[in-house]
Amino acid sequence: MAKKVSFRDKLTTVDERGRRVWVHPKKPKGRFTNYRRMVAFMFFAFFFIMPWVKYKGDPFIMLNIIERKFIIFGAIFWPQDFYLVVMSLLTSVVFLLLFTVIFGRIFCGWFCPQTIFMEFLFRPIEYLVEGDRREQIKLAKQPMNANKLTKKIIKYTLFAVAALAIGHTFFAFILGMDTITGFYRDGMFHHTSTFIPLYLFSGVVFFIFGFFREQVCTIACPYGRLQGVLLDKKTILVMYDYLRGEPRKGTQKEGLGDCQNCMDCVHVCPTNIDIRNGTQLECINCTACMDACDANMVKAGKPKGLIRYDSEEGIEKGERHIVNPRTIAYSIVLLILLGVLSMMFFLRTDFETTILRQKGTLYQVLGDTAVSNIYDVEVINKTRNKYTIDVKLLKPKVGEIKWLTPKITLDKGEIGKAKFMLILPGNELTSSNVPIQLGVVSKGKMIKVYDISFVAPRK
Ligand code: SF4
Ligand code: SF4
The missing domain is CATH 2.60.40.10 (Immunoglobulins)
Structure with a gap:
């Protein structure tokens, strides 16, 4: 029993001596991973192609926060329109809060650039070079040798290329792709005030995805820290149906619950948590455990969905209440903000x-x-x-x-x-x-x- 509750006392990515526990998640497979891959593909297409697209000689999208000049889908917003940007940001924050109250951290798993880059760009590179979880753990335990060194060099070189691509694209969104390519033509040393921050930013990207990784979500991200006050028993999250799953296989009452105790849900988890312990702040709702568990349920001849999108109330009582006073209040605020924002856009003059x-x-x-x-x-x-x-x-x-x-x-x-x-x-x-x-x-x-x-x- 003591073991069952002790998971809340420490981070799963830190050992007893305070050292980092490196996570080697198993490659996820399944229906939700496929849907997320499609979302990631659309994100990459948007992110990497958009800075090259032009409209009437200007970038189609440009977010020049330095000069407070924004071009959004061809429409130019000058510093005098900055109030519209502030209003749009405010509306987005309220939207995200409302969305979180109802659907929990779904944004993190499906739409957050950190998760998308980590799980669908850097992690696939890692799987390609170092293999799946088992091979990665084996490699990590090996002393440094020619094979390990070669794999590390290839992996981190590819990571560096990806980080530079992200860094350049990010800066192209701010300054415009023509400006970046023009600066390269002029010579990098003539534009050090641009290239030093650009390469520093790419270095930070490399560090985050190469080393810091899931700690962005579990330690650093302020949105992740907000979960504690936004979630309630009605929020839809990735949940383990303990009523159906317990007692799990391998316990004294083995065979009574559906959980096969295969640990696949833990092995695929990019934040190294056991979702069977209940809702945890580290869960980014990435759905990898849902896919892993569904595959095991099929193998065991049991219905899918032992880990599924549901609320605590949904698991306890079989009820789902998306509409409640808190969601109604947030919706009203959101509608008012959207109304004011639309009015401001409508009244904007040339x-x-x-x-x-x-x-x-x-x-x-x-x-x-x-x-x-x-x-x-x-x-x-x-x-x-x-x-x-x-x-x-x-x-x-x-x-x-x-x-x-x-x-x-x-x-x-x-x-x-x-x-x-x-x-x-x-x-x-x-x-x-x-x-x-x-x-x-x-x-x-x-x-x-x-x-x-x-x-x-x-x-
Ligand atoms: S518990 Fe499941 S949904 Fe949450 S982070 Fe781990 S694998 Fe993703
Ligand atoms: S994947 Fe499903 S069956 Fe396997 S341990 Fe996790 S909850 Fe149990």
Whole structure:
């Protein structure tokens, strides 16, 4: 009994003396692994191909956090749109929390880049070079010899190539693939401020997947640490049906439960836990134990699903309650955030303009009765095209605009400022604060209409 509860007292990847226990998971096979492989394939296709795809001369996706310029599926978002990025991130976090409350750590097993790269890129390389679990353990126990050294060199060389590919692709998402390839053409030593971080990042990737591995999920990942407060008895997780499985084979009441005590669920586990001990923080819901156990159930002539997606309540009472007060509250918050986000995207304009009367000035009297005011205009062009901006007087009908600076001409993403004088004749000056209407125009199209005031002498 003492042995059964002691699993919570220590990490399964650390021995009694505090040394790392290297995990050699058995190659998983089965229905869920195949589905996850398909998800991983789509992820790799997206990750490695997308930085090469262009739309109207720009990358199709670019996440330039340094200059706060983002291109998402061809749509450009400038620093002025950064609030949209913040809102999108906030919405994603709430979505992930809601998703976790209902479906547990499913994200970790199916969609997290750490798991996908580890299980479907680096681990397959390892299986290819060093073989499956049994061969890997045998190799690990061997003293260093020519065969072991050759395998380690081949494995870590391939790991380094993969890490460099990930590093370059990651930086291409930030700076654009053209920039990276252009920097290589110029010579790496001319762009050390880019290449030093890029190679350092690739080195970190190499270290994580080569050595740190599952510890990212079991020790470092903040999302993993949140599980304790997000999961409840209704959350769907990878669960062992102890009612059906126990007492397992090899115990005094052998044969009463379905568990064959084959340990395959433990041997395939990338975090080295025994799911039969119950829900554990280290479980990344990777489904490998589900596949392994299903294969054993088939061999033993028993129904599949001894380890399956279920909730604690589902196992205990055979009930599943996805809808509960917590999921309803999260859904409402999520819907509100999605509504606000959609509204912000919908109201986003191609230009941002401001017209303000020049600070510290009032008016000038010209000739007998005409009066002038000076205005500052600022325009941000958020489109890909070149525009020349004009300002038109809409109300009153009579009046004259004189540019004190050249008119604004803007290339894509540029910000322009200019100054103009508005002259109104005396018969339009009905008060000391005349309401006027100005329109910002480009290529014959009204961009924005301003209702502002024109200051005149008191009558
Ligand atoms: S217990 Fe199962 S689902 Fe959880 S990490 Fe281990 S193999 Fe994956
Ligand atoms: S794989 Fe299934 S049958 Fe084998 S030990 Fe695990 S739970 Fe028991």
